[in-house]
Amino acid sequence: MSFARNTGDGGGGAQMLPPPPPRAPLATLDPRTRILGALALMVLSFFVATPVGALIAALFVIALLALGRQRIGRFLLTVLPIIVPLALVASLNLIYTRTGPVIWSWWVFSVTQGGLETSLTYGFRVGLIVCYGAILLATTPAGELAAALSILLSPLRHLGAPVEEWAFVLSLALRFVPTLGQEFQAVREAQASRGGPIARGTPMQRIRSLAALVVPILAAALRHAERLSLALDSRGWESGAPRTRWRPLRLTRADACAFGALILYAVLIIALGSLP
Amino acid sequence: MVQRGGRVPLGRLAAPHFEGDEIARLEGVGYSFDGAVSWSLSDVTLSLSGRERVCVMGANGSGKSTLALVLSGLRAPDVGDVRLMGRACFVDGAPEGAAYAEARRNTGLVFQDPGDQIVAGVVADDVAFGPENLALPAREIRLRVARELDRVGAIPLAWKGTTELSGGQTQRVAIASAMAMEPALMVFDEASAFLDVRAREALRRLAGRLQGVCAQVWVSHDVEDAVSADRLIVLEDGRVAFDGAPGGLLSDAARLSSLGLEPPFWLRLDRALREAGWPLPSTASEADLVRALAARLSPLCAKVPQSAGTACAPSARRSVFEASGLGFSYATGEALHDVRVRVGEGELVCVVGATGSGKTTLMRLLAGLVAPGAGSLAFKDIDLSTARGRRASSGRIGFVMQQPERQLFATTVAEDVAFGPTNLGLPEDEVVRRVEGALRRLGISELAERSPFELSGGQRRLVALAGVAALEPEAWILDEPLAGLDAKARDAVRALIDEQLDRGCAVVVVTHDMGQAALADRVIALEDGCVVLEGAPAEVFAHAGELEAMGLGLPKALGFAHALGELGVCVGRPLTFEALVGALEEARGA
Numbered sequence: 001m002s003f004a005r006n007t008g009d010g011g012g013g014a015q016m017l018p019p020p021p022p023r024a025p026l027a028t029l030d031p032r033t034r035i036l037g038a039l040a041l042m043v044l045s046f047f048v049a050t051p052v053g054a055l056i057a058a059l060f061v062i063a064l065l066a067l068g069r070q071r072i073g074r075f076l077l078t079v080l081p082i083i084v085p086l087a088l089v090a091s092l093n094l095i096y097t098r099t100g101p102v103i104w105s106w107w108v109f110s111v112t113q114g115g116l117e118t119s120l121t122y123g124f125r126v127g128l129i130v131c132y133g134a135i136l137l138a139t140t141p142a143g144e145l146a147a148a149l150s151i152l153l154s155p156l157r158h159l160g161a162p163v164e165e166w167a168f169v170l171s172l173a174l175r176f177v178p179t180l181g182q183e184f185q186a187v188r189e190a191q192a193s194r195g196g197p198i199a200r201g202t203p204m205q206r207i208r209s210l211a212a213l214v215v216p217i218l219a220a221a222l223r224h225a226e227r228l229s230l231a232l233d234s235r236g237w238e239s240g241a242p243r244t245r246w247r248p249l250r251l252t253r254a255d256a257c258a259f260g261a262l263i264l265y266a267v268l269i270i271a272l273g274s275l276p
Numbered sequence: 277m278v279q280r281g282g283r284v285p286l287g288r289l290a291a292p293h294f295e296g297d298e299i300a301r302l303e304g305v306g307y308s309f310d311g312a313v314s315w316s317l318s319d320v321t322l323s324l325s326g327r328e329r330v331c332v333m334g335a336n337g338s339g340k341s342t343l344a345l346v347l348s349g350l351r352a353p354d355v356g357d358v359r360l361m362g363r364a365c366f367v368d369g370a371p372e373g374a375a376y377a378e379a380r381r382n383t384g385l386v387f388q389d390p391g392d393q394i395v396a397g398v399v400a401d402d403v404a405f406g407p408e409n410l411a412l413p414a415r416e417i418r419l420r421v422a423r424e425l426d427r428v429g430a431i432p433l434a435w436k437g438t439t440e441l442s443g444g445q446t447q448r449v450a451i452a453s454a455m456a457m458e459p460a461l462m463v464f465d466e467a468s469a470f471l472d473v474r475a476r477e478a479l480r481r482l483a484g485r486l487q488g489v490c491a492q493v494w495v496s497h498d499v500e501d502a503v504s505a506d507r508l509i510v511l512e513d514g515r516v517a518f519d520g521a522p523g524g525l526l527s528d529a530a531r532l533s534s535l536g537l538e539p540p541f542w543l544r545l546d547r548a549l550r551e552a553g554w555p556l557p558s559t560a561s562e563a564d565l566v567r568a569l570a571a572r573l574s575p576l577c578a579k580v581p582q583s584a585g586t587a588c589a590p591s592a593r594r595s596v597f598e599a600s601g602l603g604f605s606y607a608t609g610e611a612l613h614d615v616r617v618r619v620g621e622g623e624l625v626c627v628v629g630a631t632g633s634g635k636t637t638l639m640r641l642l643a644g645l646v647a648p649g650a651g652s653l654a655f656k657d658i659d660l661s662t663a664r665g666r667r668a669s670s671g672r673i674g675f676v677m678q679q680p681e682r683q684l685f686a687t688t689v690a691e692d693v694a695f696g697p698t699n700l701g702l703p704e705d706e707v708v709r710r711v712e713g714a715l716r717r718l719g720i721s722e723l724a725e726r727s728p729f730e731l732s733g734g735q736r737r738l739v740a741l742a743g744v745a746a747l748e749p750e751a752w753i754l755d756e757p758l759a760g761l762d763a764k765a766r767d768a769v770r771a772l773i774d775e776q777l778d779r780g781c782a783v784v785v786v787t788h789d790m791g792q793a794a795l796a797d798r799v800i801a802l803e804d805g806c807v808v809l810e811g812a813p814a815e816v817f818a819h820a821g822e823l824e825a826m827g828l829g830l831p832k833a834l835g836f837a838h839a840l841g842e843l844g845v846c847v848g849r850p851l852t853f854e855a856l857v858g859a860l861e862e863a864r865g866a
Contacts, residue, residue, distance in 0.1 A: 015426040017400065017418070020435045141437070143397040172395060178439060179391060183682075189645045190683040193675035194747060195699030212695060215685035219729075227392035230350055234385050235395075235406035235457060246404040246417035 024069035025254075027139040031148035033255040037262055038136040044266055045128040047273040054124055056272070060265055061131050068139045079127075079134045086126045093119035146171035147249060165239050176224060180217070187216045294361040294382040294460040299491045300324040300347050305356030307342050307514075310730075312354065316342045317514045320356070324461070329483065329492040331502040331522065334511035335536030335762040336734030340495045341465055343511065347493055348463045349379035361460060384454030384490075388466040388760070390446040399441070399449050400425070400434040406457040424452035428482060442631045444475025451482065461491045468496065469760040470678070472631050472788045474827035480504070497762050499540045502526060503561075510535050527560055538763040541791075541832040541853070548857050554864070566836070570843035573863050593620030596751050596782035597642055601651030604637050611637040612805045614651070619751070619782040624773070626793035627786045629802035630827040635786045636678075636755060638802070642784060643675035643753045655751065671700050674749030678756050681736035684728040689720070689739050692728055696747040714746040717775065719768050734765035741772060751782040758789060790817075794831035794851035801826065813851050 026034070041060075048057045065072055099114030140148075150167035157163050196209045300323060307317040316339045324330060324347070334340045345351040349360050358366035360379035365372050387393060396402035400421050407417040425431045428448040433441065441449065447467060454462060464483075468476045484504065486492055494501055502508045508522035517535055518525055525531060529539040529547045539547075542562035550556060554572070559565045595618055602615040612634045619625050629635050640646050641653060644666040652661060655673060659665040677683075686692035690711055697707040715721045718738045723731065728739050741757070752773070758766050773783055785792065793799050799816040801809035803826050809816045817823070817834055829835070833856040837847050847863050850856035 015422040015431065017422045017425070017434050018431065141397045143401055171397070175395070175397060175439075186677060187683055189640065189643075190675065190677055190680065191695075192670070193643055193645065193673065194696035194743065195671040196695060208695075209699070212683075212685050216683050219685075220682065224392050227387060227389065228395070230385065231393040231395065234348070234350075234380055234383060235453065236381060236409035237395075237405075238409070241409070242411050243408045244411050244414060244417070246408055246414045246421070247401070248414065 024067065024139060026064065026068035026135070028254060029258055030249050030251050030255050031140050031144040032152055032249060033251070033258050034136055034140055035145070035148050035152060037258060038132045040262055040266070041132045042129045044269050045125045045132075047269045048125060048128065049121060049273045053269055053272040056265075056268060057124075057128055061128065061135075064132075064135050068135055070135065070138055075134065075138070078138075079130050082130050082134075083127050086130065087123040090123035090126055091119045093122060142171045142174040147245070151249065162240065172228070176228075179224065180221060183220045184213075184217055187213055187220075294378070296362040296460075297325050298323070298359065298362045299326070299461050300361075301357075301359040302346065302353075303357040305346060305353045305358060307339070307346060307351065307353045315514050317346070317353065317511075320511075320514070320516055322509065322516060322519060324491055324493070327488050327491050328506045329487055329504075330494070330507045330509060331505035332493060332495045332509045332511065333497055333499070333502060333535075333537055334517075335497070336765055337732030338511040338536070339514040340497075340511050342514075343509075344463050344465045344493060344495045348383045348385055348461070349376050350385075352376070381457075382460045384451075384457060384459035384462040386447065386450050386454060386462070386464045386467045388469050390443070390450035390467075393450045393453070394438045394446065397438055399430065399436050399438055402438055402449060403453045403456050406453060410457070420456045420458075424455045425449075427455065427485060428452045429478070442475070444471050444478060444631070447471065447475065447479065448482070455486075455490075459490055461493065462486065463493045463495075465495045466497075466760065467494070468498070468501065470756070472827060473790075473829045474630065497537065499526060499532070499537055503540075510537070512536065523560060527558075533763075536762055536764060538766070541836070544853065545836070545856065548853075549860065552857070552861065562836070562839075566839045566843065569860065570840060570845050573840075573845045573860075593623060595620055595654075595656075596623075597653075597655055597784070599641075599648075599651065599653040602638075602641065602648055602653055603650030604634075604641060604646070605649050606637075610805055612641070612649075615802075615805075615807055616810075617642070617800065619784060621780045621782060622777050623798070624777055624783045624785065624796045625798045625800060626796035627784060627800045627802060628788070628790070628793055628828055633802040633826075634805040635802055637805075639675070639677070639753050639755050639784070639786060642751075643673050644669040645675070671696065671747050672750050674744040674747055674752045676741060676744055676752070676754040676757055678759070679737075680740035680744075681728075681733065684736060684740060684743075687727060688725050689728055689731075689742075690715070690724040692739060693743045693746050696743055700747065710746040710748065711742075714742040717745055718742045718772060734761050737761060738765060738768055741769065745772065745776075749781065751784075752776055753784050755786045756788065757785065758787070758792065788828075790829050790831045791833075791852075794833070801828065814849060817851060818849065 045057065048054055062072075065075060094111050094115045095109060097115035097118045098112050100112045102110045103113050103116065104111045146167040149170070150164045153163045153167070191209075191212045196212055302323070303321050305317055305320040306315055308315050320343065332340045332343055342351070346353055346358065347360070349365060352358070352366050352371040355369070356366070357364070360375070361382050363372070363375040363378060365375040365379055385393075394402050395405055403421045403424055404417050407420050412420075421434075422431070425434055428451050430445065430448050430452060433445060433449065438446070438449065451462075468479050471479065480501065483492060483494065494505065496502070502522045503526065505522050508518065508520065508525060509516060510518035510525070512535055526540065527543060529543045532539045532543075540562070542565045546556065546559055546565050556568050556572070559568055597617060597619040599615065599617045602612060602617070603610070604612040615638065617625075617638075627635050627638060641648055641660070644655065644660045647663070647666070648661050652659075654660060655665075655669050658669050660669060684692050686695065693711045693714055694707050697710045702710070712721070715724055718741055720735065720738050720742065723735060723739065728736055731739065737760075744752070754773075757769050757773075761769065773785070777783055785796070787793055794813045794817065796813060798811060799809070799813050800807055801816060801823065808826070809819055809822065813831075817830055820830055820834075820838070823830065830838070831851050833850045833852055836856060837850055837859070840847055845863065847856070847859040850859045
């Protein structure tokens, strides 16, 4: 066949792909395991109710970060902007929950022991849930996420839902987010260097300067969409058509170990939570 | 019957792999974007067969991209007959959906913006995407992924994220992904227009490697792309103006110019020397001309002054930009480190460097769009490191980023050009005067009432430049202003830059075109965020080895002189066409 000849090294025949670079232990798990595991951990965080339970949960998160080869400092920088506002909401319990003895009061405010415990518990659980989600996203590229979701949600296909297409569109959308972000910045800077967009003038002028940002971005999004549809077509993608996977998802012994560890953790947390 | 041309309905049918010889045959094809008012293609008749490598050239707006779309089965014409992959796709004014689907299945496409074609997050997965859609067994897909990544020299990139790649790498991955479908025809639509010198050369080598594997159509306006093609098709106003072996046309400078193409450097030199009365044998390539000249000139080194350029005296002109110790970091790392720049009034400074060397960051800093991370940066008497200073500079520094035509937004050209002056709060009659002046300067007054979205790429670039010219800025920052333009639009941009320099503007241009850099007052070469070479062009281009190691070339004239030098004829270090002709004349007299 003509295609096999005339290759880069002139030799033809079997070129080999190098093996994929080693990944963090957590990332070698099947993405389905990672998604299901994260969901199970999120549910389990509602059973964390005692200081010992909290300690175990915190140690488990640290173990996950280590297995995911995540740097703790950088990880905190990404989750804190999400956790802090949620923790503030949880701390409203300080004011509204009034059970147990009053431990601190000032003017019309007072904090009860029950309020303190409740807000600490809720704040901690919310923090755990955010951490699990962040670890999942940090160790799972969009393509793997989409592939795993399309399998996990495949029962919905019997209800007529185009699950594969949803997952594929999701992964494409995620892929183009950074591109559109860069373009938005370019347009904003270009118009700024022409003295716009202006925050003064008549409403008509303001609308016009808004158009200066929106029209090029829309044009760019349409251009991407059109090119992408041509590319998908020329590469034979068809909604609903059967396709193969060159790297099929496989559950391995590591996944079995992961589920074992998860069950152990669940037993521990639930047992500690149900202690008097 | 004339049917409105346009989009072919997409959708794949299980189509066989095309093994025949007749790739495409167009007869009397016409294509109009506006319902037969103006024709993007008219009466195009040509056929493509076997595995030939065809280069399609023409000025901006001559219809070459439209021809590529018709050949790849993505657009049906308004009139004419189209046969693709041996099947009638468009006959008697009606498209044949099944035949079109089969043609597209056998055609690979690569666009100017390869990023739009990448669908997966990992390189190898992207190459596998097409074969997966063909429902091939995993083993076969693995073979194809390895084979195609190897063909484009991207095996080491196999497991990289597709967003981490440079423009040239993305282009190669897009080609591998298209080739994994085993197409009978590959169509490259201006695939090299925005690549740097090294990536462009890699792409040309790749074209040679595809020879004999499948038919290739390269749409380009760089004559260098046509040199090694089997066949050259030149379009002019939608008509085929030339169709044949490239050799004949590429040695006819007058004919090339009349078709709106820039003759290659050696051909212009050949012509200039003949006009100056040099008795030269007929030449067909640069190597021919070098040999002919070497034979004419004595092998002794001619006595030519070694430095043809002016020495880099510290400019006495009033400073417009003054930066020292300039640094900038992104979250991903340091982009600029300890950069010193000084640009005076009426001074042209060219910034050169490979992709990722920090050129764009330097431009954004000079344009006052971002605050420097370290060091000082002043524009005239304004401190650009403060937010107040950057606000005060607004409208006084004209910034033209890559492909500025993408920022057009208004319903008419005149309105778009008026955006800047209006924002400056100028009175209406002054705005009108500036808009008219800017359009006139760029030679596009007749476009004032047209919509920017219906213009050709080159015209749109000129409109975007007019939008900045209407600000009447005191300094210009331009990022690759000539990339992707045809000869006529290039001349218009060059004329604008010259005029702004005469007005006393400081002009900073980022370019991959060393010929353009040779004309600058000073050249700054960046590598990994640091200034590695700086000075008059003559000084910078004396470091040929270092420039090559950075992936940068030399001005054509200097490269030609080096080639003569290898045959024992020294003509010094001419940087420009005129300097080379002068040096040759002197050597001949000696």
